Every structure is written in structure tokens, then in C-alpha cells.
Amino acid sequence: MLRIHDTARGRLVDLEPRDPGKVSMYVCGPTVYDVAHLGHGRHLLVFDVVRRYLEWSGLEVRYVSNVTDIEDKIIAKANATGRSTDEVVATYEAEWWRLVERLGCRRPDEVPHATQYVDEMVTYIQDLIDRGRAYATDDGVYFSVESLEDYGQLARQSLESLREGGGDRDVVGRTNKRSPLDFALWKNAKPGEPSWPSPWADGRPGWHIECTVMALGLLGDAFDLHGGGLDLQFPHHENERAQAVAGGHAFATIWLHHGMVLAPGGQEMHRSAGNFVSLDDLLTRHDPRAYRLLVARSHYRSPMEVSEKNLADATEALRGLDRLVDTVGPTDAQPDAATLQRFRDYMDDDFNTPQAAAILFEARRAANAALDTEDRAHAEALTAALLSISGALGLSLGSVGDTVVDAAAATLAQERDAARAAKDWARADDLRAELEGRGWIIEDTAGGTRLRR
């Protein structure tokens, strides 16, 4: 039985799918107005692993993740760069999917866009007004947080404490809102802004309503999992839930929130803080699998620090895994059952990927040891298990990234084999130095000199 930490209840709960054998999950996707940073990468990786593991466990997953394609920041970006909002959206959304691919993440089953659901949102907002949960002002429509008895459930704070919150910061709120915590469901358009018709005034939806309407619309009431970054816990997810409950719906059963990526120095990485490292940059300079492994090796709810050293360590660790898989070669052996079971036990414990990843390395060592003692069958069973596990973590292993040996290097390697056969060690060592000078690492195998980078 898979147990997951539910943010709303603040404890581990069993995953009991609404429809037996099927899991419905909604993950808040990006607002496409700028390039993605490492935090988005972690986000994509975390939920990719959740999805893959659920499927690996035999569950049928329906994974929905939205793209916010109308929002204040998109408008601001368009104005600042002299482009239309459509152009801004097209540019950054295309970039987003390129990154998803480079990270080795599978695309969601469905990707609803906010602008495709404006009519549904308008209908939903009107219903909230009819139910006395929302009200129109001269600049839009607002949700009344006072109308919901348990507003603050996800923030795990009372309405009063939220209202008084902020320390020495200013409480943000328009004077025409009934409560400073009330949030916009609909924003009336200012001249020049993109807009859609509505019963109140032409305008655009607020940020939170799209997720409520699209999640309920596609997955239905009481869907299983809702995920996002810890920074979305409040107010975004609180507000999504408030809108759903106020509209008479049961919302997500389990809330999953992952920790933030820390910038060098320990501070949270954010676009608004200007301290982010772009994901594109990292993926260009490192094996994308190294970032995936790094993410897997820190617990999803903990903050994680990304450094060049960490990435280099992960890359080195991956090499060892690749070498084993290459050495063993293709196998249709039955995966070692004990190894799979240990992996399952760790993953079922709130996706303990750090422990689960450790199994990868233990299996590697055991397989290599089996190879050393000529126990080919056991080595294959362990490698098969290792491949099964790495698949659940989304890691593809083996010489996927290997560089092709050029003709000159191949010739030198052949000459060295000849020298070694003739026991001309001096010549063999010279040839090795020559090859190493060209960036190759030499391994002597039964089949002769083997080159790798």
C-alpha cells in the first residue's frame, strides 16, 4: 500500500484511488512568460517519477497538467517586449516542451490551457456569485473567504492569523474588497488588455479559477492527487480548493507538495528574486540524467541545493551504472525479486526516492560481484531488476550518451592491441598515452582495447 504525505492533513495517508486501479492526478503547470529555471526542472522530474512509479506499480494513471496562457505577467512581458501575448505564450510554451523532452519526462496525458476554458470559468464564477460566495466590484469579481468555514486548511492557519499575517509587510488588498484576503476570480480588462466577454465586464479570469475548473472538468469531483511546489500551497492551492468547495464539489483527496530548489547560498531560487539558474543552461552543460538522479537523491519534500560538484558526483555515479548495463548487455532475465521488493517498499513509503536510488547502487555492486565470480545468471537477474527500477525512476541506462570512436583512435587502439600481443609494453604504453592525450580512457578487456570518454 502506497502511503503519501498529504499537505492538507499534515500526515501520511494511504492512497485509496477513487476508482480502484486508476489514479487521477492534477499538477499545476507553468505560466509561460519566461524561461524555466532549475526549480521547474525539479517540479517536472518529481511528478514524472510519481507518475512512472504509479504506473510501474500497475495503476492506470491519468495525468493532467495545465498551461497558464493568460495572466498578468504574460501581459507585462508582451508590453515590455513589444510582442502580442500570443507570441509570448507560443515562444515560452514551445521552450517548455523542449525542456520536458530533454529532461526525459513524459508529457501529461492532457494539457488544458486556461484560454480554452474561459466559458466554463465564467459559468463557474456566476454560480459562486449565485451561491453568495463571490461578489462583483468595479474592477472584477472576488471570492469571499469569509464564506468558507475552513479557509486556511492548506495553509494550516486560521483565517484570523492569515489576515493578520505578513509581519512588517504591508497587507495587500484593494479597498473595495470585503476582506484583504479575498482574491480575484475575474479581472475587468483595462484598455488594450486581452479580454473575453462576461456578465460583469469584459476581462480575464483570475489565476486560481482555471485550475479549479479544469481539474474538476477533466478529472471530476474528489480526484486523487493534486501536486505542485511548496510555494503554491498558499495561496494558490488554498484558493483552488476554496473555489471548489464553495461550488459544492469535493476537491483533491491528497495534496502533494515538493520542496524548493535552493540557489547557491541557501536562498530559495525564484524568478522574482533574480537568483535563478536556467534549466536550459544546466541541461546544456550536464547529462540531463545527472539532474534527474540528483533530484531523486534528495527527498521530494526537502529543499535541495544544486551545485556543480553535486552534478559532477551524480554524473560519475551514472557512469558506473552505465558500465554495468553495457557489460551485461541485453538480457531477458527475470528481474531479481528481492531487489524489486525492496525498491517497492521504499517507494511506497511516501516516495522515498533517496533510499530507492540506493538500491540501484547496491544492485550494481552485487551484479558486478556476481560477474567476478562468473555467476552470469545472477548478474543478469540483478541487472534486469536494476533496469526495471531505473525505468520507474525515468532513468535510461547504458551507452546512450557514448561518443562514437573516431577512425584515428580506433587505429591507435588496434596498434596497441598488436603491441600488447607482442608484449611490447613500452610501445603499448606510448599508444595509451597518445590516446589519453586525445581524451580517451583505456580499458583492457578480453576483446581488446576498449575506449571511452
Add this chain to the structure above:
RNA sequence: GGCGGCGUGGCCGAGUGGCUUAGGCAAGGGCCUGCAAAGCCCUGUACAUGAGUUCGAUUCUCAUCGCCGCCUCCA
């Protein structure tokens, strides 16, 4: 001010009331090798500080110090 999290060996990073007390990277020793590389074996006596609970705490409680997050848009 309110709510919450963290402080583990050279570095990263799990975890646990005592039992062989993850894993990776790096380091040292050994096996293997013509020498290497790869692989395997062995080694490090770590849990911020103080007090308390306990037969026993890194693990529970309290306090202290330090760091961080949320309460405002942000994965």
C-alpha cells in the same frame, strides 16, 4: 507577530530508541592487471549546543544558538 521546516562523517544525502547503524562522490589499503583502467573486498568510529526522560538517544521532550520557508506573484 502567526504557522512550518532544517542543522548527520572530507562533500552530498537517507535513516533509526540499543541489532551488521543507507547510498553516492572523494580519500587510503588490498585483490586483479605486464603496468593501468574497470570491477570487487576492506577502512573512516558522523549525527549543532545544553539539560531532561530512559537500563540506554543521533533518534523522544524542553531550552539555546544558527539557517531557511510560508503568511504577497513565483515550481
